[in-house]
Amino acid sequence: MRLAASGRRFLALSLQRRYAALPPADFYSKLQSVGIQKFFGVPDSLLKDICAYITDTAGSANVCTANEGSAIAMAAGHHLATGETACVYLQNSGFGNCVNPLLSLTHEKVYRIPILLLVGWRGEPGVKDEPQHVAQGALQEELLRAAEVPYSVLPDTLEEMGAVVDKAKEHLQTKGSPYCLLVRKGAFQKYKLKADPSAPTFEMGREDAIKVILDSLGERDCVVSTTGMPSREVFEHRAATGGVHKRDFLTVGCMGHASQIAVGIALAQPQRSTYVLDGDGATIMHMGGLATIGGMAQSAEGTLSNLKHIVINNGAHDSVGGQPTVGFDVAFPTIAKGCGYKTILPTADTRDALSKALKELASAPGPAVLEVRVNKGARSDLGRPTTTPIENKEAMMAFLQA
Numbered sequence: 101m102r103l104a105a106s107g108r109r110f111l112a113l114s115l116q117r118r119y120a121a122l123p124p125a126d127f128y129s130k131l132q133s134v135g136i137q138k139f140f141g142v143p144d145s146l147l148k149d150i151c152a153y154i155t156d157t158a159g160s161a162n163v164c165t166a167n168e169g170s171a172i173a174m175a176a177g178h179h180l181a182t183g184e185t186a187c188v189y190l191q192n193s194g195f196g197n198c199v200n201p202l203l204s205l206t207h208e209k210v211y212r213i214p215i216l217l218l219v220g221w222r223g224e225p226g227v228k229d230e231p232q233h234v235a236q237g238a239l240q241e242e243l244l245r246a247a248e249v250p251y252s253v254l255p256d257t258l259e260e261m262g263a264v265v266d267k268a269k270e271h272l273q274t275k276g277s278p279y280c281l282l283v284r285k286g287a288f289q290k291y292k293l294k295a296d297p298s299a300p301t302f303e304m305g306r307e308d309a310i311k312v313i314l315d316s317l318g319e320r321d322c323v324v325s326t327t328g329m330p331s332r333e334v335f336e337h338r339a340a341t342g343g344v345h346k347r348d349f350l351t352v353g354c355m356g357h358a359s360q361i362a363v364g365i366a367l368a369q370p371q372r373s374t375y376v377l378d379g380d381g382a383t384i385m386h387m388g389g390l391a392t393i394g395g396m397a398q399s400a401e402g403t404l405s406n407l408k409h410i411v412i413n414n415g416a417h418d419s420v421g422g423q424p425t426v427g428f429d430v431a432f433p434t435i436a437k438g439c440g441y442k443t444i445l446p447t448a449d450t451r452d453a454l455s456k457a458l459k460e461l462a463s464a465p466g467p468a469v470l471e472v473r474v475n476k477g478a479r480s481d482l483g484r485p486t487t488t489p490i491e492n493k494e495a496m497m498a499f500l501q502a
Contacts, residue, residue: 121256121289124153130262134269136187136216137161138178140171142385144191146220146285148421151189152293155423164423167356167385168194172201175215185272189218191420192240192282193233193353202247206278214272217249217280227285231489232353244280251280256287293422299415299476300428303450306412306474307333307482310377312451313410313472314338316458317375322500323348324362325377327355328419329478330412334377335485346499350485350492356385359409363393366407366466369500373406373462380413380427387435393467394440407466409436414476422476436469443468 127150131137139162143151154162165171168190175186190198198217206213223229223237244251250271252264268279304312310333317323325331331350338345349365351358359376366374383390396403415427437444443464448454449472457470485492 121286122254122258122261123289124150124291125157126258127261127288128153128157130265131187131216134265136185138175138184138186139163139189140165140174140178140186141189141218142168142171142191142194143417143420143423144189144194144220144222145420146191146222146283146287147189147218148423149288149291150218150283151423152421153291154189156294164417164425166387168197169201172198172206172215176201176205176211176213179213179215185214185216187216187218189220191220192222193236193355195219195236195240195243199247202249202278207248208275208277212276213278214276215278216268216272217251217278219280219282221253221282221284224284230352230484240282244282249278249280251282254281254283254287256284296424300473302473302475304454304472304474305477306330306414306418307337307478308451309412309454309472309474310334311337312454313375313377313458314343315341316455316462317347318373318462319347321347321373321375322365322369322496323375323377324358324365325350326358326379326382327351327353328379329482330377330379332482332484333478335487336483339486344499345487345492346495348492349496350489352485352489356382357389358382359389359393360386362407362409363389363396363404365500366404370402370406372500373408373466375408376410378409378411379418380411380415380430380432381417381425383411383432384425384427384430390436390439390441394436394438397442397467398440404467405442405465407468408461408464409441409467409469410461411469411471412474413471414474416476418476418478428473432471433469436467441467441469445470447471447473449473 139154139158171188175188178186223233225238255261271279314337325334334348358378362374362376411432413427416422416424433444445457448457461468461470
């Protein structure tokens, strides 16, 4: 079957759009040329190549922040101290964390502070993506307009990219308020983050630790697993061992909130142990949750005695490219103790130590915390849940209410 001329042109443009991509080094150099030399943000899977390049190239001029709102605030402070504009990178799922500082700090009617936002457009309409990104992607342009942040979609050719960055520069200099570059899937050429020879190594990877943890739990125990690869690994282990999925809530979105979801379950079901499988980046993102948990434990006898908080620490944002967190520099058990957690278990970094700690954790008064240190990385063939989020929710609700 022959295509009409218009169809051939459309196909050619589609193929060009699919395979054209920007070299991260050229984009980085362009930002440098317009005066942007400082970077703050939370890595994103669509931005992993440029984020990796920034991590390897910018050195101390790049700060991986706790959350996206913190990145906006740091960029604002940088402008106050230097008069320069910084770049803030993020996945659009974290845009909600930016709304407060964008509207009450950097907006032209408040302090009028220029910031270049580099936003990965997960869930772009017409592009297949995971369920948690569909609504955000469809609304992203509307959200930017509502926040009164002008934007451009980043082109994937050098000439067009240069023109768009120049347009952003003009706005940043003349209007003095934030400007956003929306980044589509595949916009950047591949760039692999360089290995850190000083990074510690451990006996287990994250998936190894998750298997040990899940195999230790009782039939009435429930699990809330954090965003990204941990939830995928939970699902795959249950499937591989013939286990039931109904005991696990897979937090596919809202990074950093798994512990608070678990608190809601634990409060409503005090006779059932609720386990949180958290990550270092996710825990850091909304670390105030630890204070809420500890404070509740102090204010009422027995409150959250059934909450078991496991922080699996690999020192990296593993699900979005492996960029480093400050996880290995943070004493999670000490922080939890200071927040009021009832039980603080020794950090485990071997299978034997983890198995021993889990036996103690099962009967320990909560809220209890256990840090597990593991290597970063995941299987190349790691799958995704075959159930929908709604099916996952309904199965767990039936389990909890049985």
